[in-house]
Amino acid sequence: MASSLTKDAAQQGTPVNGGKTFFGHPRGLATLFMTEMWERFSFYGMRALLVLYLISGGSDAKVGSQGGGLAMTAASATAIYAVYMALVYLLAMPGGWFGDRVWGPRKTVIVGSCVVIAGHIVLAIPGQTFFVGLAMVACGSGLLKSNISTMVGHLYDGPQDPRRDGGFTVFYMSINLGSMAAPIIVGGIGQGINWHLGFATAALGMALGLIQFLIGTRNLNPQSSQVPTPLAAAERNSWLRKGLIWAVVAAVFYGIVVGTGHFTLNWALVPLAVIGICVPCFVLLRIKRDKDLSSTEQAKVSGYLWFFFAAAVFWMIFDQAGSTLSVFAEKNTAETVFGLGFPSSWMQSVNPVWVLALAPVFASAWMALARRNREPSTPVKFAMAMVLIGASYFFFLLPIAMSSDGTKVSPMWLITVYGLQTMGELCLSPVGLSVTTKLAPQKYASQMMGVWFLAVTAGDSVISLVSIAGADLSGVGVLVTEAALAVLAGVAVFMYRKKITPLMGDVH
Secondary structure (H helix, E strand, O other): OOOHHHHHHHHOOOOOOOOOEEOOEEOHHHHHHHHHHHHHHHHHHHHHHHHHHHHOOOOOOOOOOOOOOOOOOHHHHHHHHHHHHHHHHHOHHHHHHHHHHOOOHHHHHHHHHHHHHHHHHHHOOOOOOHHHHHHHHHHHHHHHHHHHHHHHHHOOOOOOOOOHHHHHHHHHHHHHHHHHHHHHHHHHHHHHOOHHHHHHHHHHHHHHHHHHHHHHHHHOOHHHHOOOOOOOHHHHHHHHHHHHHHHHHHHHHHHHHHHOOOOOOHHHHHHHHHHHHHHHHHHHHHHHOOOOOOHHHHHHHHHHHHHHHHHHHHHHHHHHHHOHHHHHHHHHEOOEEOOEEOOHHHHHHHHHHHHHHHHHHHHHHHHHHHHOOOOOOHHHHHHHHHHHHHHHHHHHHHHHHHOOOOOOEOHHHHHHHHHHHHHHHHHHHHHHHHHHHHHOOHHHHHHHHHHHHHHHHHHHHHHHHHHHOOOOOOOHHHHHHHHHHHHHHHHHHHHOHHHHHHHOOOOO
16 A cells, blocks of 8 residues: 555645656656557457448459458448547546546446447357457557546646646647557558458557556556445446336337337447437536536636537548548559558558658647747637648548549548648647646536547548538548538637636636
8 A cells, every 4th residue: 555645745736756757747658658659559450340341342442352251332432431539538527527437537437448348349240249258358448548638637736736837748648659550550451461450459459558557556646436426326336227118218219220120320320420410419518507616617618618618620521531531542542652662541541641741740849839829829729729730621622532543543632631630739739638638617527528529529520411412522522521511610619718718717
């Protein structure tokens, strides 16, 4: 058991293991850094393969590509991908709830890691269980995501700790290390050798992450093992009863649909996409109307709404890297650079490479500007992100036009698109993670991190419905609409920044 001195030091965000630090941050950040890196390795490795596996053997696959997939159209694959991504982030909300009410963040991360490993193993087994494996990975990721970010916040001495934003930026680097290596290793094995062997490689990555977490857990703040608001026995029974009732209703309904021969894929995709839009709205409304919150907390939640809706539009475009841009890379982009060939899944590594190159530049720039009291406020950073993500799609129109006659365009076009999106990401994502922990009411500590991920759910759910409706996501009309919506959202946040900032109270 840690000594009282060690506990106090951890709670104050100061280094505890003989004064050791991790790039000037508490030692526990190294444990969370490595755990997140391996979890992202497993997640992005599977993501790099998902759409390509779904279209493999179908009419939308590249001529001569590996068969053995599910032979779906690009539209169906994109809809499935978008719903899956939406579910991963939607389930971060109940994942945060389990961290707050049942197991505590640390135990919830362990359980989630085990479920992710099991899900990837199911994906690695050929047969009819593919979508079961997808559901398991989504559930496990949901348990893990909110709680590991919350534990990063526990390492620092409250919202005003000057190292906090830098700590989240370092933590964000772990995501990109994992997501950079995953398409190269998992994508190369899955696309080049065997799809299911690729999924098995993703399971190995998550297993390594879990082992590392268990070894380094002593470096975490003891607060990470606590359950902030434990669930009472009566409340637990109520939740179990409600869950059982809804499970029975769903089983009966879909049993009738399947039994009468009316079931199609859209019977699953459309309800999930609609839930992905409705749930974020319901959750935000419930938190905003909670009478237990103080007036200061209420104001902060009001300010947070601006960031949430801007982020939803941002992720709506950004997450198409694994669908719209992935299909374009497979069918319309040359697979050689400087005479060297590579599988199209490797293009999924471009964004994290950009992040690793640009994140130190952005972090240094923010710190240099902060020393001069000229660092842009959070609303301004969000506005910059929205304009950049919109500009990336306006730029994407050029290679779309160039390849319309079947010409294979240079990979540099997509690399530039990813570069613009990455600059927007660095203005929004680490800042959004940090501001969420700062603005979160104490009652919703872990759950507010889940709310942040619901912005991804909302954006991906919209794209899924658009794809299900038959829209061509690589068509000029859709691309222009998405790009214009992002730019307009950025302009709106910038124009109203003087109204948003006062709502944030002491958070800047």
